[in-house]
Amino acid sequence: MMTFSVTQVRVAFECPRLFYVNYHFRGQTLFVPTDYSKGLGTLFYQLAEKLIYTAKHNSQFTKLFLPESEQLDVEEITLRIQQLFYKLVFFPIIKKDIQQNNSKLIHIYYQVWQGIIQLIGHWVTLLIKNRSFCQPDVLLKKTFTAEEIRLEHIFTLPNENQIKLIGRLDSLIYDFQKRRYCVVEYKTYQPSDLAAQLAQVALYSYMLKKTKSIATPVNSSVQQVLPTFQEYYYAWEDLENTVYQLIPHKLQQMQNWIKWQQNTLNPPPTAIKSHLCEICPQQATCQQFFIEQL
Ligand code: SF4
Numbered sequence: 001m002m003t004f005s006v007t008q009v010r011v012a013f014e015c016p017r018l019f020y021v022n023y024h025f026r027g028q029t030l031f032v033p034t035d036y037s038k039g040l041g042t043l044f045y046q047l048a049e050k051l052i053y054t055a056k057h058n059s060q061f062t063k064l065f066l067p068e069s070e071q072l073d074v075e076e077i078t079l080r081i082q083q084l085f086y087k088l089v090f091f092p093i094i095k096k097d098i099q100q101n102n103s104k105l106i107h108i109y110y111q112v113w114q115g116i117i118q119l120i121g122h123w124v125t126l127l128i129k130n131r132s133f134c135q136p137d138v139l140l141k142k143t144f145t146a147e148e149i150r151l152e153h154i155f156t157l158p159n160e161n162q163i164k165l166i167g168r169l170d171s172l173i174y175d176f177q178k179r180r181y182c183v184v185e186y187k188t189y190q191p192s193d194l195a196a197q198l199a200q201v202a203l204y205s206y207m208l209k210k211t212k213s214i215a216t217p218v219n220s221s222v223q224q225v226l227p228t229f230q231e232y233y234y235a236w237e238d239l240e241n242t243v244y245q246l247i248p249h250k251l252q253q254m255q256n257w258i259k260w261q262q263n264t265l266n267p268p269p270t271a272i273k274s275h276l277c278e279i280c281p282q283q284a285t286c287q288q289f290f291i292e293q294l
Contacts, residue, residue: 006167013196015271028281031192069131115225133176151207157252169204182219202243
């Protein structure tokens with residue numbers, strides 16, 4: 001059975017040719033600004049994960065939420081969590097590079113820290129709301145349900161073929177007020193094609209609900225942390241009749257696109273949004289590879 005990753009589906013939504021090039025030859029697929037620092041995304045994901053782990057396992061974080069919900073102040077707790085995380089995790093990591101005056105890495109750390117600060121503020125708002133529904137000793141563990149969940153689901157296509165889809169979601173949180181789980185995907189840059197990001201996060205919510213047999217609907221959130229915090233939030237109901245129904249058709253297209261041979265008719269189409277070509281990491285490869293078809 002053929003296997004695709006959720007990331008490949010996102011790329012196929014962005015540009016079928018980029019999906020083809022990456023499927024056969026690998027290489028970069030991110031549409032990021034030209035001044036985007038390499039390695040920033042990976043470092044951010046690692047630190048966001050460490051932050052959640054530390055907060056769940058260190059009682060100093062729990063103590064911040066001891067008062068009742070109405071007595072908790074977002075700004076004050078955000079500042080305290082920033083200080084704790086800086087002292088316990090962030091500074092020990094960056095210390096050596098600061099001492100060696102590694103300016104390139106220091107610049108990346110600075111950007112990552114700005115992203116982490118934004119994320120902490122957003123999380124604290126949710127934690128304070130959740131505090132009305134649960135005790136401080138379980139608040140963090142029940143809000144940050146899981147990180148890095150690996151998912152796998154078999155889709156049946158319109159042509160009756162089956163495709164296995166695999167993926168790994170960044171984070172799963174629980175909102176007590178909404179009584180719902182929400183899958184979260186972090187972005188360290190402004191997405192160039194929101195529809196494609198939506199497809200990715202929607203797939204995670206769909207696969208999570210199917211594979212983990214979650215009874216309630218699962219919402220989806222894309223959290224852009226840089227250059228400024230922006231959340232794109234989608235309720236399950238918004239996706240149910242749109243994205244979820246598009247997926248089997250898209251997988252069938254992907255199955256057909258990868259079979260295409262150079263110098264034959266009907267190559268995979270170009271990106272619908274032509275501005276993507278200007279910032280495409282595979283522009284040169286694409287122009288050389290598909291030149292015969294122009
Ligand atoms: S250059 Fe444009 S058409 Fe070619 S792979 Fe990149 S985004 Fe797609």
